[in-house]
C-alpha cells in the first residue's frame with residue numbers, strides 16, 4: 001500500500017484519440033502504473049485542439065465510462081474522472097454547452113486550458129472569456145512557455161485574477177538548470193503553483209504517469225511536505241469536485257531542511 005495518495009488532474013489515458021496510449025492495453029498499463037505509485041484518482045484529459053480531430057466532446061463521457069469498466073474488470077483501483085485539456089483558441093470560441101462537456105466531470109465548474117506554446121498578447125483577457133461563463137480555469141504547465149520563462153511576473157497577475165496554475169511533474173524532475181525546472185521551482189517556492197500533475201502519456205518511458213510520485217519528493221524539498229501534499233492531493237481533489245480550494249498551508253522554504261537540500265542537489 002503506497003504511503004501517499006495522489007490525485008492527478010491531468011493525464012492522457014483515453015486510448016487511440018490523442019498522443020496518449022495507442023490502444024486499450026497501453027491505457028490499462030498506464031492505469032496500473034498510476035495505481036502502483038499511489039494515484040487514487042486520475043482525470044482523463046485528452047487534447048481538445050485542431051490537430052487531434054479524433055477527440056470529440058460528445059464522445060468523451062462514453063469513452064471514460066468504457067475505460068472505467070475495463071479498469072474495473074482488471075481490478076485496477078483508480079477512480080477515473082472525465083475532463084479535457086483544451087487549447088486557448090478552443091476555449092475562447094467554445095459555446096457554453098461545449099465548455100461544460102470539456103469541464104471536469106462535465107459539471108461546468110473547472111476547465112483545464114493548455115498554456116499556449118508561443119506568446120499571447122492579452123492572455124488574461126482571453127482567459128476571462130471562459131471564466132465569465134462561470135468556469136474556474138487551471139492553466140496547464142505554464143513553466144514550459146518560453147514567454148513565461150522570460151517574464152514570470154505575468155503569471156503573478158494571472159494568479160491574482162483567480163487563474164490556477166498546474167505544474168507538470170516532469171518539470172520538477174528535469175535537469176536543475178533547465179528553464180522549465182527553474183520556473184516550476186520558482187512558482188512552487190513563491191506560492192503561485194496550485195497543483196502538480198503527471199501530464200502522463202504512458203505507463204513508462206515517454207511522459208510516464210509515475211513522474212507525479214517521483215516529483216513529490218522534489219516539491220517537498222522546495223515547499224515542505226505539507227504544502228506539497230496540498231498540491232498533489234488536496235487542491236486537485238477540490239478541482240475535480242468543483243469546490244473551493246482549502247486554504248493553502250504556508251510554503252516552508254526550508255523544505256526538507258539541510259538533508260532535503262542535499263538530496264535535491266544529488267538528484268540534479
Ligand SMILES: [Fe+2]
Pocket residue numbers: 010012085140199
Ligand atoms: Fe497534457
